[in-house]
Amino acid sequence: MYFKQFLNELVGCASYLVASRQTGEAAIVDPGVDLSQYDALLRDRHFTLRYVIDTHIHADHVSGARALAAEHGAELCLFEGARVSYPFRPLYDGEELSLGQLRLRIVHTPGHRPELISILIINPERSPEPSMVLTGDSLLVGDVGRPDFGGGDAQQQYDSVGRLLRLPDWVAVFPGHFEGPCGKHMCGRPSTTVGFERLFNPIARMDREPFVDKLAGEVPARPLNMIAIEATNRGAVDATWAMLTQMSEVPQLSLDEFDAVAEGSFLVDVREPVEFASGHLPGSVNIPQAELATRVDELPRDRSLVTVCLSGARSFRSAQFLAQAGFSQVSSLEPGISGWLVAGRAVDADEVQPDGPGVVETEWAHAGAG
Ligand SMILES: [Fe+2]
Secondary structure: OEEEEEEEOOOOEEEEEEEOOOOOEEEEEOOOOOOHHHHHHHHHHOOEEEEEEOOOOOOOOOOOHHHHHHHHOOEEEEEOOOOOOOOOEEEOOOOEEEEOOEEEEEEEOOOOOOOOEEEEEEOOOOOOOOOEEEEEOOEEOOEEOOOOOOOOOHHHHHHHHHHHHOOOOOOEEEEOEOOOOOOOOOOOOOOEEHHHHHHHOOOOOOOHHHHHHHHHHOEEOOOOOHHHHHHHHHOOOOOHHHOOOOOOOOOEEOHHHHHHHOOOOEEEEOOOHHHHHOOEOOOOEEOOHHHOOOOHHHOOOOOOEEEEOOOOHHHHHHHHHHHHOOOOOEEEEOOHHHHHHHOOOOOEOOOOOOOOOOEEOOOOOOOOOO
8 A cells, every 4th residue: 555644834734645556546635725746646656546535624724625636537525414516426434435455434523524524544455454544623633623613513523533532542543634723732743543542632531521611612713714715615615815825924023113113004903803802902903814815805905914813823824824815015913912911011902792712822833822
């Protein structure tokens, strides 16, 4: 067999190529929009792409599945319950796809999304037991996928993660994410084993009630451009441009540098509404990062823009996206609201704050915490 993991550093996602070296048949799981990396490998290895599988409808990155399947004449596969506007081959719980001698067994593991599947990889020539599992956003390394993306369910996530943790110890786990906004506690490793997570995953090993409480009470901010990206992946719109595809150089302003440009700048607070209501820069406008692409027309193109969040990571990525989208004068307030408050500066706050769980920050190794 042949197996390769692709890591997308911009969004913290992983995609996979599995193939039979005997027959040259290949499957690609959760491809991103940059198809060149898959095309090159398929060509170099003389593989024939038979299946392109999305483990679920993604909300944090634009899927390359449709384009890749069309380009190679492969079958585009999703779980049978996936609500999308384009044709696909429906996959069923327990079904097995063949790749030469290999078997890809579908396991329905809803919770992060209702249509989410995991994929067991079995190489019968070595063992009748699975040796690997691709888990999408169900079981992550040190974490589990968040259940608040359109139809997710923490109770189902508990059951799905439990189902995966009953696999044998030795099964290698390859998740859909290694960092990013889909979980707060991912440790950064790109793979793990069932046995290690059963013993040491701080959330997956919880009992049902604390597990559900933990997921309900700890909600990371929604991903950058989530609204546009999810709609694109359902086939409702084509906003592929909403995907962050480059690490643009944008200024990260200190408080003093901010003071020098604040007058005349348009201040965009990209935090969630509940965070904005609890305290924001005077004169700033709230456009959560999840809605940035959808509401980009609300931003002036003839003024400088300064993006703001709690401590500089979301605002930096938002500023990078706006630069990619053609805004020429965009910068990010590096210390964020937390640094602003530490400096003893005043914020405006709404008297009545919206209900809802608090928002927790997500670790991004390349952009600093927060
Ligand atoms: Fe996801």
